[in-house]
Amino acid sequence: MAKKEDNLVKKLSDSLVGNLSRYEELELEDVTIDVKELALKMLPTPRRVIPTKVKPTELAKVEFSPPKTEWVGKIPEVTLGARVDDGGTRDRSYIIGGETTAAFYTFEGSMVHRPVISMDVFDMKITLPGAVRAHFGDVLEDPPEWAKQCVEKHGADMVNLHLVSTDPYIKDTSPQDSAKLVEEVLQAVRVPLCVGGSGNPAKDVEVFEKVAEAGAGERLLINSLNLDMDIEKASKPLKEHGHVAIAFTQMDLDKARELNRRLYDYVSKDQIVMDTNCAGIGYGLEYGFTIAERARLAALKGDQELQHPLVSGISNAWASREAWLEMEPMWGPKEIRGPIWETITALSMLLVGSDYLMMLHPTSVKTVKEIVDYLLKGGEAREIPDWASAKLGG
Amino acid sequence: MPKKAISPIKVYTLLPRTNCKKCGVENCMAFAVGLVNMETKLEKCPPLLEDEQYKKNYSELKAMLSPPVSEVEFGNKDKRAKLGGEFVMHRHELTYLNPTTIALDVTDEMSESELMKRIKFVEDFNYTYIGKELKLDALAIRSVSNEPKKFEEIVKFVSDNTNLPLILCSLNPEVMRAGLSAIGESSPLLYAATKDNWKEMAELSLKHKCPLTVSSPNDLNTLRSLTKTLLDYGVKNLVIDPGTLAGEGLSSTINALTMLRWKACNEEDKLSGFPLMGTPITAWASSNGEGQSKAWREALVAAMLIERYADILIMHSLEGWTLLPNVVLRFNIYTDPRKPVSVKPGLRPIGNPNETSPVFVTSNFALTYYIVSGDIEAAKIDCYLLVADSEGISLESAVAGRKLTAKEVAEVVKESGVEKMVKHKTLIIPGMAARLSGEIEDETGWEVMVGPRDSSGIPKFIQEKWKKS
Numbered sequence: 095m096a097k098k099e100d101n102l103v104k105k106l107s108d109s110l111v112g113n114l115s116r117y118e119e120l121e122l123e124d125v126t127i128d129v130k131e132l133a134l135k136m137l138p139t140p141r142r143v144i145p146t147k148v149k150p151t152e153l154a155k156v157e158f159s160p161p162k163t164e165w166v167g168k169i170p171e172v173t174l175g176a177r178v179d180d181g182g183t184r185d186r187s188y189i190i191g192g193e194t195t196a197a198f199y200t201f202e203g204s205m206v207h208r209p210v211i212s213m214d215v216f217d218m219k220i221t222l223p224g225a226v227r228a229h230f231g232d233v234l235e236d237p238p239e240w241a242k243q244c245v246e247k248h249g250a251d252m253v254n255l256h257l258v259s260t261d262p263y264i265k266d267t268s269p270q271d272s273a274k275l276v277e278e279v280l281q282a283v284r285v286p287l288c289v290g291g292s293g294n295p296a297k298d299v300e301v302f303e304k305v306a307e308a309g310a311g312e313r314l315l316i317n318s319l320n321l322d323m324d325i326e327k328a329s330k331p332l333k334e335h336g337h338v339a340i341a342f343t344q345m346d347l348d349k350a351r352e353l354n355r356r357l358y359d360y361v362s363k364d365q366i367v368m369d370t371n372c373a374g375i376g377y378g379l380e381y382g383f384t385i386a387e388r389a390r391l392a393a394l395k396g397d398q399e400l401q402h403p404l405v406s407g408i409s410n411a412w413a414s415r416e417a418w419l420e421m422e423p424m425w426g427p428k429e430i431r432g433p434i435w436e437t438i439t440a441l442s443m444l445l446v447g448s449d450y451l452m453m454l455h456p457t458s459v460k461t462v463k464e465i466v467d468y469l470l471k472g473g474e475a476r477e478i479p480d481w482a483s484a485k486l487g488g
Numbered sequence: 489m490p491k492k493a494i495s496p497i498k499v500y501t502l503l504p505r506t507n508c509k510k511c512g513v514e515n516c517m518a519f520a521v522g523l524v525n526m527e528t529k530l531e532k533c534p535p536l537l538e539d540e541q542y543k544k545n546y547s548e549l550k551a552m553l554s555p556p557v558s559e560v561e562f563g564n565k566d567k568r569a570k571l572g573g574e575f576v577m578h579r580h581e582l583t584y585l586n587p588t589t590i591a592l593d594v595t596d597e598m599s600e601s602e603l604m605k606r607i608k609f610v611e612d613f614n615y616t617y618i619g620k621e622l623k624l625d626a627l628a629i630r631s632v633s634n635e636p637k638k639f640e641e642i643v644k645f646v647s648d649n650t651n652l653p654l655i656l657c658s659l660n661p662e663v664m665r666a667g668l669s670a671i672g673e674s675s676p677l678l679y680a681a682t683k684d685n686w687k688e689m690a691e692l693s694l695k696h697k698c699p700l701t702v703s704s705p706n707d708l709n710t711l712r713s714l715t716k717t718l719l720d721y722g723v724k725n726l727v728i729d730p731g732t733l734a735g736e737g738l739s740s741t742i743n744a745l746t747m748l749r750w751k752a753c754n755e756e757d758k759l760s761g762f763p764l765m766g767t768p769i770t771a772w773a774s775s776n777g778e779g780q781s782k783a784w785r786e787a788l789v790a791a792m793l794i795e796r797y798a799d800i801l802i803m804h805s806l807e808g809w810t811l812l813p814n815v816v817l818r819f820n821i822y823t824d825p826r827k828p829v830s831v832k833p834g835l836r837p838i839g840n841p842n843e844t845s846p847v848f849v850t851s852n853f854a855l856t857y858y859i860v861s862g863d864i865e866a867a868k869i870d871c872y873l874l875v876a877d878s879e880g881i882s883l884e885s886a887v888a889g890r891k892l893t894a895k896e897v898a899e900v901v902k903e904s905g906v907e908k909m910v911k912h913k914t915l916i917i918p919g920m921a922a923r924l925s926g927e928i929e930d931e932t933g934w935e936v937m938v939g940p941r942d943s944s945g946i947p948k949f950i951q952e953k954w955k956k957s
Contacts, residue, residue: 153683154717156759158708161750201743221941261888263923293888322889344881344889345829371885375813376617378855378882380820381829383795384580391578413884415859415942416812425615426809434784438791438813445795465788468738478705478731479773482630482657482679485597486772486804488779 160201165394169193172338172364172403175286176313184312185284188251190449191403196394197447198469205470210450211459212288213250214409215240217275218259223418225432226454237275238282245283248456254288254317255279260301261292269304276308290317299328306331318342318369321353329360340405342369345385351399367450368402374411374439383442390447403449411439412454433457441465494552496520502545504535523553526585556752560699560725560763563653564674569626571727571799572763577753580825587822589800591626591655593769596633596642607650609806615815618858622815628802631658636666644670655679661688668696677701680729681718683710690721701765705731706740715759726762727800734771734789742796749797766793769804783810790814794821830880831857835904839870843911846871846954849897850918851878851886860943867947872909876900887921894924894931901932
């Protein structure tokens, strides 16, 4: 009997040991052990080590180091306008270009020159969005006065006089008459002037010749030379009278390079700026944005044929219907939508490297200048407000 | 410049190379090209997943093809917001993939009617642009009260009333814990872990399996330290917020986002390889002045952040004019740049045109074409649309630059055979091409009607001027 009990205890303890070694922890239910003394002897089994990662208890200390960008190219500086001591009659001139890093990469050094914000003036009454007309309604047929308002009232750095009426299919205004208007505008304002044609390649060459003569020594910006023109004929007057050409191509860097190469035969590198074309948000912004970004990055990486300051026709933003159309009330009045459309288009092109913006609406011009100020200011910023828990109006 | 440029050949050598076609394309090389261009997924190759012998290759390919900016998701199973997952810094280097998520805020001090108004606004926001619906994506619930109970109630109310992805905003772990207790099944994005609360926030993020935002306003050293610490802690789904300054200091915000994305994409820096958050809402907290000028500033900052790599934005204004330019801009920037700029010239019948239907002329710049055809379709006008070859240039510039002249119009009239399809001889040309009327009449022998300057005017034009005879 005793032997039987012994066997039972042995069996129990054996199975206990077996289970313990397998499960680490054992819970016995409904078991009464009725013995005087129970001694369980077993070899200590090593606890299974679960590889747990130790959670950090302190904040690590790691430094943030700015990226290494390794630009090799430089955009040449181009001077717009000539003051009296430079052979012109302007009260100021601007230098654009000079970049050695991508736009507003101020962590790599300050931007050498501010972008120039200019405003458009047309030589005849054309279809303009209501929000723009509201500001210039009384001067739309008086280009010198219109130019004056842009500079004196709205702070335009420069004026772009567009000679659209010279188009043979519009009014066919003669080159002589256009040159006369250029002289009048040069009288009316003292800032540097940009003069544009109608886009008709043959007529533009004739017009630019007379304009270049009339503005001799003023270092005008001529808008624009393109591959459909007789490049030799178009660039000679610019060389002779010391003006700057906008080399215009339509969203194609191969063509932009080709045009620049052809211009190098006649004018020096600091007489060329590039317009790779731009469009407003909702109407092709992505194309203009990316082509300009590609041009600038390629230039900084060493593509010499693309090393020129960039010009953007921001006024194209108004071609998007959202900028001028009367829409459902929830989208807000077009008087606000228009300027914001133009402003965002402008900021977009600035961020990819544009050096010269052509704009239409006074509010857009004012806002863009404000934002450029913020973007160019380096140094330490203030404390960021706690927006997560703040009471906000609106 | 992107370090991640992968060659299809390298991918090909790791594929089974059996040309089994199970992935749906002709051969393994074509599949490799598709993978490199992000047009297909590794998981479409069954042998790679199922066959033991390719196990190593699969994980190697997975690592090779994974984006330098990790993809982080939040929301519920029906509606999720996807952030990051980007491969390149500049869109022309490939394409951007996950459009910037735009969230509007609500707070725990708003009345139920105010909450409902904002929820409905976000849910109903919709703008149709060239056939696509542009929408808002998420709601950020901010704890203004700093009271756990109150936050819990509002989180419950909001999640009961919408299935939009949510962001819970409080720097107080007690408040966050209370909010999480009310959230149910979905996984919100948590805002935010800071140098003061990171341990508690990390625990909450792990416990509830929610992605966590790392916030260190205007201090990149601390931001990086926090990111490393949280990764070591086991929190893998992180979103980085370097702080947004909407006025003074804007340059440091733009710089921070630019540097972070550069390091992620071009230097394969793991600690920068997370989605980036921008908070244009700070325009409301920092600047003085009226609501309208704050909304205006908020809109501009949002636009710049979309272009400077933000993967998620938190905004405040309910003005259509602050949001509309930004959803359109976002659509533009996230459009695949490999998409052609032009469409094929030729004749496009719209609706069910017959021999008395009008014939419109437009350019072959893709955008012009989509806008014009979209307007005509929306107005349900049965007609023929003649797409003339303007060398893919927009109408206005093409007319001025003599890319679109009577010659190109005559060509498409002749080649399309439209004269056999209608019994009239009237072309409706765009208002912007009005100056070409005479020469088009001479060149084609058709009568020209000058249509509206913008195709939104077409329905009215047809109603008033087009007489079915």
